[in-house]
Every structure is written in structure tokens, then in C-alpha cells.
Amino acid sequence: MLRKFAVLALAPLFACGSSTATSTDTDTASSTGETGTSGTTGEPAYRATIRRTSYGVAHVQADDLGSVLFGQAYAFAQDHVCTLADQIVKVRAERAKYFGRGDGDAHLTSDFTYLALEVEQRAQRMWDATPADVKVAIEGYAAGYNQYLRDTPPGELPADCAGAPWVKEIEALDLVRYYVDLGLLGSSNQLASYIGTAQPPGAPLTMPGGPLRGLGTLTSGGFGSNGWALGADKTTGGGGMVVANPHFPWTGELKLWESHLTVPGEVNIYGVGLMGVPGVLIGFNDAVAWTHTFSSGNRFTFYKLALDPSDPTAYLYDGTSRPMTKKTFEVEVADGGTVTRTMYYSHYGPMLNVDPIGWSTDIALTYRDANIDNPRLIEQFLGMDRAKTLDEFKAVFQTVQGIPWVNTMAADKAGNAWYADASATPQLSDEAIAGWQAAIEDDFLTGLLYQQGGLVVLDGSDSTYEWVDSGDARAPGLVPFAGVPQLDRRDFVFNANDSYWLANPAAPLEGFSPLHGSERAPQSPRTRINAMLLQNDPRYAAAGDDGTFTLAEIQAAIQGNHSLTADLVLDDLLARCGAHPVVDVDGSKVDLRTVCGILGAWDRRFNPDSVGAVLFREYLAAYSGGAVLDRGSLFHVPFDPDDPIGTPHTLIAPAEGQADGALVALGEAARHLAEAGVPLSAPLKQLQRAPRGSVEIGVHGGFAKEGIANVVGYDGGLNSTLLPKVPRPPSIAGTAGLTERGYVINYGSSFVMAVEFLPEGPRGEAFLTYSQSEDPRSPHFRDQTELFSRKEWRPLLFREADIAADANLRETVVEGG
Incomplete structure (x- = not known):
């Protein structure tokens, strides 16, 4: 040794x-x-x-x-x-x-x-x-x-x-x-x-x-993902199966990196981890496979302070003035000298400057963070890596309680599937929850931030709203593992960034604190298409006639690029287009016959060669993101909590005597594409491009409103590095992010993995969409991006014989210390 x-x-x-x-x-x-x-x-x-x-x-x-x-x-x-x-x-x-x-x-x-x-x-x-x-x-x-x-x-x-x-x-x-x-x-x-x-x-x-508007993404971090864990009742081979499809940035510190670690008798783990983190975050070993999705629950609570009228650095707490803590820090600056700044804290945590609210003489915002002291993060990840059974895997969650902000879906070789949202979550009393929910209706700021992103704003002047310590959580004031949403199944569990509620639609999880997420609430189109694929909905028949998945079938499902939104409205839209082929758009007549002919022939997928996908995307640009969740400007039949996967649906009809808004939106889409010089019949890959160095690669996948499991897009805020970033020209007015360079992609499906347990052990295939290396000199800088663009899965080499047989095997011994 x-x-x-x-x-x-x-x-x-x-x-x-x-x-x-x-x-x-x-x-x-x-x-x-x-x-x-x-x-x-x-x-x-x-x-x-x-x-x-x-x-x-x-x-x-x-x-x-x-x-x-x-x-x-x-x-x-x-x-x-x-x-x-x-x-x-x-x-x-x-x-x-x-x-x-x-x-x-x-x-x-x-x-x-x-x-x-x-x-x-x-x-x-x-x-x-x-x-x-x-x-x-x-x-x-x-x-x-x-x-x-x-x-x-x-x-x-x-x-x-x-x-x-x-x-x-x-x-x-x-x-x-x-x-x-x-x-x-x-x-x-x-x-x-x-x-x-x-x-x-x-x-x-x-x-x-x-910015105040920027707080709306804090409960999800702007992240997305799909995670599926299938049990024996849903797999052809009878063992467990896991599909990992995290949607993360394609540049910066939140990229994933792939490796396989082996210490004989101690660990044999394959998968991906975050930059600079030991072990594997998403992957599999000989007995268990798992994946994560970003939790929609709350990792913190805001507190609105009533300031002492005589001192803006003190606040009222149970009727008594309480001074803030202040600390002065010094920062060295490159051009010489230092800068000092005094920072202030309530007993909850740091003070905040939210534009345009700021920090006034009357009101200020502070917050308490559930993960501010989480000493067990790496212990949690390594414990999962070393688990030899699903029971051992679960035991890590129970004893370590180090999961910070993700849902977990896992399956084992015996065909068991498990879901949990064990993310660190504040624990409030029933009285505090009732008071907060009343304030959503009565207080403007509390209601606004809840509507923006499910954010929780509590009254910081009242001790009723302190977190409750039950003594059995990782840290005081958190929900213990026994109180988090979790579910065991033999068919499947999944998550697509909505709450825990429908981890399996046949067994809704209900009765949990709203700080974990919403129950009986509208689901995103992506959640709905995930559930339909896993339930083998006849429109997609993803599992075939026998209702169970092979590895090939599960791969085709997660990368099928079916647009649920198109399936819900396109038939109605085409019928109305046929009845009224000419529409008035801002005083000009637009003939829709060519437009509707293209949409009628479209395969309703966002595949590389799909013709009509671009046109439908631009049609949806006329609708807000919330329009796909309930009855409103797009759908006629509202969300029904007793049919959460099937509703909402059906294109809403125009009000009597009013122009048909759907046809107007279609005419606007055609006009915007014409003004941008984009042919109506352009295939998706012609416009949807992922830059990797000096090369742009056409990729498939869709945006959130389109109801596609395989999400891609552009995000400028999830990369905190100072390294070069992927630039995007300004969007053309009225479009769905179309620029003079098309749809620039730097975010979305990242490590896409499908793995199954067979009697001889785990077998899987995957691709890392942005490739393994960030160095343009490396042959592995964009090779997997090209695989992804062609939907060419590669085998995961886990068995020793498969590694040894790889034609490109190169071996190096490193030592030191």
C-alpha cells in the first residue's frame, strides 16, 4: 500500500x-x-x-x-x-x-x-x-x-x-x-x-x-434537467434503468467532466462530476445508477425587515430594536492600493440591495440560507459513489444529509427505482406558513416574489417566522431526511424540474411543506412530455407494444424531440388556417397557405432536418412562457389538477368579432422570418448552431415552451468565470431569440446517459454534448458535439475487457506528492 x-x-x-x-x-x-x-x-x-x-x-x-x-x-x-x-x-x-x-x-x-x-x-x-x-x-x-x-x-x-x-x-x-x-x-x-x-x-x-426581476430564477437557478429511473416493471430486461439528461451550461464552471474511477475492493464508479470536484455526481457503479435534476424548492427564505426609525442599521424584532452586525473587509486591487467596505448582517444573514427597492429608511431585505453551512457535500457524493446496494445508497442520504439543491432518481440491478428531493429545505411552523400564504395576498412584495418564482418572503420582525429546529436534521432549522418527499416504485420515477408532486403520476406525493414546491399546480410542457413518454402514451408509444423499454427505446424517447405543444395546438391551427388563409398583420395582408403547408408537412419534432420547427418556434414567440401552463392566450381547456398530464390543451378560439390571434401570430412569424432573410422551409440545423471555437455545429433540441424533453438554448448568466464566453448578437425584434447568427446555443442537454442493469452488469451509452476538453488544441474539444448533432450514441466503457479493447486506448502513470 x-x-x-x-x-x-x-x-x-x-x-x-x-x-x-x-x-x-x-x-x-x-x-x-x-x-x-x-x-x-x-x-x-x-x-x-x-x-x-x-x-x-x-x-x-x-x-x-x-x-x-x-x-x-x-x-x-x-x-x-x-x-x-x-x-x-x-x-x-x-x-x-x-x-x-x-x-x-x-x-x-x-x-x-x-x-x-x-x-x-x-x-x-x-x-x-x-x-x-x-x-x-x-x-x-x-x-x-x-x-x-x-x-x-x-x-x-x-x-x-x-x-x-x-x-x-x-x-x-x-x-x-x-x-x-x-x-x-x-x-x-x-x-x-x-x-x-x-x-x-x-x-x-x-x-x-x-434587479428585482432577476430574483425570479433563484428557486431553480435557471437550470433544467430530465431524470428517469425505471424499475423492473418498465424494463424489458428486468433490471433497473436510468436516463440522465441534465441541462447545464456548455461553458464555464458548471460544465460536467467524465471519468471512471477504480480502487479494487473499494470503489468502481463511472460518470460525470462538476469541475474540480472529486468523485462522480451523476453515474453508476456495479449495483446502482442515479441522476439528478435541479430542485424547484426553496434553499433560502427572504426576510423583510421593519427598520428602526432612528437607525437604518437596526431593525425591529418582536417589538425591540435589534442592531445589525457589521464587518469591514479589505480588497487588494490590481492597479495598486486597497478598497475597504463595511458589510451589514441581520441575525438571519447578509443584507441585500435589490434594485429598485434598495435599502431605504423604511424597509430592507435580508435572507437565511439553508446551505450556508453544509460541511458534508463531498462526503455525500463520495458516499453515493461507494454504495454497493440501493439500501446503502439511501442510507447515505439519511445519515449524511449533504444533498444541497437536487432531486435524485436512482435504480438498482434488482429493478427497484427510488426518488427523493432531499435538498436542504427550511422548516417552518404551520403558523408561519399560514402567515406567509396570507401575506402573498395582502403584501405587494411578498406576492410579487412568490409569483415571480415561488420565492418566500417572511416578516423578519416577528419570531414566528424563524425556522423550526426538530433536532434530527443536518443543521438546525432544516427539514430532516424523514420529512422530505421520497417514493419507491417498481415501474418508474422521474423529474423535469417541477416539484416532487408527480414523481410518478400514479402515486402523487402530497402533504409536504410548500417550501419543497407546489402540489396540484400546473406542470411545464416538458414535465408532461416526460410523463407521457414514460407512461407509453399512444401518441408516442415510446416503449412499444409490450410497454417495457429496451435501451434503444429509452434512448429514442429522451432524444426523440417530440413537441408536445405542437401536438396540442397544431391541428386546430391548421384547420383555422385552411378556413382563413389570408390574415391582416398590422394593416398588411399575409397569405398563410405556404406557411400552413410547411407546418402541415412538419414531423412535429425538433430534429436536425425538421422543416417547420423554426416556423412553429417563431409562432410561439407571440405567447408568454406562462401561456403553456394554463388556460389563457394559447389554450382553451384549463389545467385540471385531477388530470395534470393531460391538461391544458386545445387552441383557444378568438372572441366573437375579434381577429384570430393565433393566425395573426402565425402571420407575424412568417413576416419576421422574411425580414431576417430566413427561408420558411429552413431546417432546424441551419439556424440552431453551437459554437465550439471557430466551428459552429448544427444541433437538435428545443426551447422550454415547445414541450421537448431535450432542451437547448442560450444563457448568459450561468457562467461566472472570467474566461471567454460564447457571444450572441442582439435578438431580432419579435422573434424567439433569433439573431443574425441564428439561434446561438450554449446551454442545455449536457451529459446524456442511458444505462441498464443486465445479469452480467451495467451497460450504457451516452454523449457529453460539449465534449470532454475545453482546450481547442485537443482532439476532444468538439468530437462529441458532432456526435450529439447526429444523435450517435457512444458506448460507456466500464468493463475491463471493453476498455482494453478500445482502439484509441492511451495509458499514462502519474505519481507525486
Whole structure:
């Protein structure tokens, strides 16, 4: 057994450069393997074998946990060193130090936010509470990242960070700072512009805060995903089956990276993880497979404070004035000097600056975060990776309770399926919930933020609204594992970012706190198409005549690109178009016969070659996102909570004597496309393009309103790195995000995996849509993007014989420490 040393204890040795790893370029090394010596007289602390197979997938083997994660980090850094280096600068509150104040003082705001959140102190507490084996894992990961930097001259790093002074070796505690931030992804992480600019009335610094409208995405983080877990009653082979389809950014720190980790007798896990995180977040081992979707529940609660009339840095609490806590922080700036700022806190948490509310003499907003102290994040992930049965997998959730912000769908080789939303959730008393729900109707701000995104605003002046501690949760005030929504099935469970309510429509989960999400409420078209596919709805017959899924059938279902919205309205629209083929649009006559002919021939899918998909998308641009949820401007039959998958439906008829709004919207779509120079018959792939470097690749998939499981799109707010981002020209007025470059794609389906358990073990196929490496010099920079564009799944090489047989196998041994 190799010796394991704490990375921090070896800092002087690292500085002397007396330990080196032996490695060769994984794309050119001999397939028989190349192994070198350490270059030291002692035994290295870590030693791992990295085998790269087709598409750059890293299979890492070692004799102990620290070494396998040393190897994982080394391989990860080969593909994404710049991304993790950037994030370490962010969480160390050093952006202004290296990059200056930033536009609109953005870097200063970021730094003061991370100082105000006390990430360093929380990281130390997280580290102190971390079990010894998890410390070994994090130390090994930090050592592997550092070893890559020692082995790679700064000028040979990818262009985004080559020679950059901010790319430096790290300590284990730097990674823990980053994990604190990841735990806050559904809460404080997205409040930087609200936290870092919060100053009391009369302060010399006045800056616009984060926008009020921006709070509407905080409960979901702007993320989407589909997750399916099928049991024996729904699979042809009788074992469990899992489909992972997380919708995440295609650039930045929230990308996923693929690896396979093996320590004989301890762990054999395949899947993807977030940048810089040890282990696997979504994947499978010999007995269990699982995936996640972002939870729609609340990870925090806002508190509206009634300020003391004599002092805006004090607030009333149960009738008594309570002073805020204040702390002064200092940030170093690149152009010399420092900037200091005093930040303020209620007993709930940091103060917020919400534009245009700000922080007035009368009212201020603060919040409490359920994940602000989550020391068990990495322990949770590694525990799941090492589970040998579904019962062991569930036990990790019960004993560790470290899940921060996701639903979980899992299935095992025996054909059991399980769902849980075990995300950290505030626990309120029945009295507090009733008072909050009454305030939704009576208080403008409380009602507005609830309507925007299910956000909870409580009365911070009344102790009734404090979180309730039951003594059996990970932290005081959280819902314990026994109280979270969960469901065991033998047919299926799923989630598509609506609440837990319909994890299986045949067994609705009801009676939970509304902070977990809504019950008996309208579902998104994507949730509905997910359920229809899994229920083998006759319109799609995804499981065939026998009603059970093979691997090929489940792959075809998740990537079928059926548009539910089109199926619900298009027949009516075409009938009305045939009856009234000419429509008045802003005083001009538009002939719809060609338009309706194209839509009539359309396959109602958003596949690469689908003709009519673009036209239908632009037709839907006339309707708001909420129009697809209930009766209104689009649908005639309203949502029925007793038929939540089947409703709403049917195109609404025009009011008597009024123009047919649906036909007008269709005419506007045709006119907008003509003005943009886009042929009405353009196939989707001609306009929907994913830039990968200098190459743009036509991809399939749809937008949220279109009711498609396979979502793609554009998002400019989910990448916090300072690395180059995918630009998008301004949208053409009246369109669904169409630009002079078409529909620019930088978000959506990311790691798409389908895996089944057979008697001989797990078998699966997948693609990582944006490919394995972020370095344009790598052959794995866009190879899987091209696979995705053609819907060509690749096998997941899990068995040793399959790895050894891969024609592109390259092996490297790395050691150090």
C-alpha cells in the first residue's frame, strides 16, 4: 500500500520542486503504457494510472482513494485547468487583485460578496468537520491538480490561461472554499450583485443592486434537467434503468467532466462530476445508477425587515430594536492600493440591495440560507459513489444529509427505482406558513416574489417566522431526511424540474411543506412530455407494444424531440388556417397557405432536418412562457389538477368579432422570418448552431415552451468565470431569440446517459454534448458535439475487457506528492 501524506504538510517539499510526476501526452503515449520513476529518493505519496479511451474519457486506477483522486484531478486539469484556476481566484476574493475593479466594479462586488459570506472561515469549519477518508480524497485531488501544474510549463497551458499569474498551486482548503460556493449554487452563489453592493441609507457608496426581476430564477437557478429511473416493471430486461439528461451550461464552471474511477475492493464508479470536484455526481457503479435534476424548492427564505426609525442599521424584532452586525473587509486591487467596505448582517444573514427597492429608511431585505453551512457535500457524493446496494445508497442520504439543491432518481440491478428531493429545505411552523400564504395576498412584495418564482418572503420582525429546529436534521432549522418527499416504485420515477408532486403520476406525493414546491399546480410542457413518454402514451408509444423499454427505446424517447405543444395546438391551427388563409398583420395582408403547408408537412419534432420547427418556434414567440401552463392566450381547456398530464390543451378560439390571434401570430412569424432573410422551409440545423471555437455545429433540441424533453438554448448568466464566453448578437425584434447568427446555443442537454442493469452488469451509452476538453488544441474539444448533432450514441466503457479493447486506448502513470 502506498503511503498517504497530507498535502498541506508537504508544502515545503512542493516548493522545492523535488517531486515530479512521470506522464506522457495521453493522446500520443504508447497503448502498452509508459511508466517512469519519481525523481525522488523516497516513495511517492500518490500513484495512479490514467487510461484515456475514445473521446478522451479518463479511466483512473489506483490502490487507494487518495491516489485515484490524485489521478482524477491530474486528468481533469489536462482538460480544464483554466476553469478551476479561475474559480479558486473567485472564492479567494482575489478577482480585483488580478483583474482590477471590473466593469461597474463587478470584480470588487464579487470579492466583497465572498468576503461577506465568510467563505474562508466556513471552509475551515467544513474541513474541521470532514471525516478522515474524505480529507484524504480532497488532499489527493489538490495534489493531482498541483502535480499537473508542475509538469506543465506555464506557457504550454491552454491559451485562456497560459502564463497567467493567477494559475497557481492550491491547498486542500482552497478546494473546500470552492465546495462551499458550490453548495450555495441555488442560493447565495446567485446573489452576489445583491450582497456585495448592500449599503445603508446615507452611506457614501451607492450602487445599483441586483434587479428585482432577476430574483425570479433563484428557486431553480435557471437550470433544467430530465431524470428517469425505471424499475423492473418498465424494463424489458428486468433490471433497473436510468436516463440522465441534465441541462447545464456548455461553458464555464458548471460544465460536467467524465471519468471512471477504480480502487479494487473499494470503489468502481463511472460518470460525470462538476469541475474540480472529486468523485462522480451523476453515474453508476456495479449495483446502482442515479441522476439528478435541479430542485424547484426553496434553499433560502427572504426576510423583510421593519427598520428602526432612528437607525437604518437596526431593525425591529418582536417589538425591540435589534442592531445589525457589521464587518469591514479589505480588497487588494490590481492597479495598486486597497478598497475597504463595511458589510451589514441581520441575525438571519447578509443584507441585500435589490434594485429598485434598495435599502431605504423604511424597509430592507435580508435572507437565511439553508446551505450556508453544509460541511458534508463531498462526503455525500463520495458516499453515493461507494454504495454497493440501493439500501446503502439511501442510507447515505439519511445519515449524511449533504444533498444541497437536487432531486435524485436512482435504480438498482434488482429493478427497484427510488426518488427523493432531499435538498436542504427550511422548516417552518404551520403558523408561519399560514402567515406567509396570507401575506402573498395582502403584501405587494411578498406576492410579487412568490409569483415571480415561488420565492418566500417572511416578516423578519416577528419570531414566528424563524425556522423550526426538530433536532434530527443536518443543521438546525432544516427539514430532516424523514420529512422530505421520497417514493419507491417498481415501474418508474422521474423529474423535469417541477416539484416532487408527480414523481410518478400514479402515486402523487402530497402533504409536504410548500417550501419543497407546489402540489396540484400546473406542470411545464416538458414535465408532461416526460410523463407521457414514460407512461407509453399512444401518441408516442415510446416503449412499444409490450410497454417495457429496451435501451434503444429509452434512448429514442429522451432524444426523440417530440413537441408536445405542437401536438396540442397544431391541428386546430391548421384547420383555422385552411378556413382563413389570408390574415391582416398590422394593416398588411399575409397569405398563410405556404406557411400552413410547411407546418402541415412538419414531423412535429425538433430534429436536425425538421422543416417547420423554426416556423412553429417563431409562432410561439407571440405567447408568454406562462401561456403553456394554463388556460389563457394559447389554450382553451384549463389545467385540471385531477388530470395534470393531460391538461391544458386545445387552441383557444378568438372572441366573437375579434381577429384570430393565433393566425395573426402565425402571420407575424412568417413576416419576421422574411425580414431576417430566413427561408420558411429552413431546417432546424441551419439556424440552431453551437459554437465550439471557430466551428459552429448544427444541433437538435428545443426551447422550454415547445414541450421537448431535450432542451437547448442560450444563457448568459450561468457562467461566472472570467474566461471567454460564447457571444450572441442582439435578438431580432419579435422573434424567439433569433439573431443574425441564428439561434446561438450554449446551454442545455449536457451529459446524456442511458444505462441498464443486465445479469452480467451495467451497460450504457451516452454523449457529453460539449465534449470532454475545453482546450481547442485537443482532439476532444468538439468530437462529441458532432456526435450529439447526429444523435450517435457512444458506448460507456466500464468493463475491463471493453476498455482494453478500445482502439484509441492511451495509458499514462502519474505519481507525486
